[in-house]
Amino acid sequence: MAISKDEVKYIANLARLGLTEPEVEHFREQLGDILGYVDKLKKVDVSGMSPMAHVLDIKNIYRPDNISPSIAPEKILKYAPQHEGSFFKVPKVIE
Numbered sequence: 001m002a003i004s005k006d007e008v009k010y011i012a013n014l015a016r017l018g019l020t021e022p023e024v025e026h027f028r029e030q031l032g033d034i035l036g037y038v039d040k041l042k043k044v045d046v047s048g049m050s051p052m053a054h055v056l057d058i059k060n061i062y063r064p065d066n067i068s069p070s071i072a073p074e075k076i077l078k079y080a081p082q083h084e085g086s087f088f089k090v091p092k093v094i095e
Contacts, residue, residue, distance in 0.1 A: 001035035003028055 008028045012019045019027065073086045082089040 003032045
């Protein structure tokens with residue numbers, strides 16, 4: 001599938017990339033090859049295939065949700081550079 005230089009420049013602008021003319025031509029060819037391959041994939045008959053989330057037959061392994069004691073906050077807070085009550089005190093990052 002052919003892609004124009006203007007389309008490559010538009011895509012580069014969206015990605016905030018500054019491309020030289022030789023780079024535009026290089027990427028025009030590469031994107032054209034990629035889109036051509038996608039067109040080939042569109043022609044593959046997948047009517048007998050069921051949708052899948054992953055190409056491998058992967059299943060989740062679940063473990064029982066057991067309640068267990070956690071570490072006491074006092075033990076953890078003694079390693080904190082600063083704390084306020086039972087919480088870690090961190091510098092403000094949003095103004």
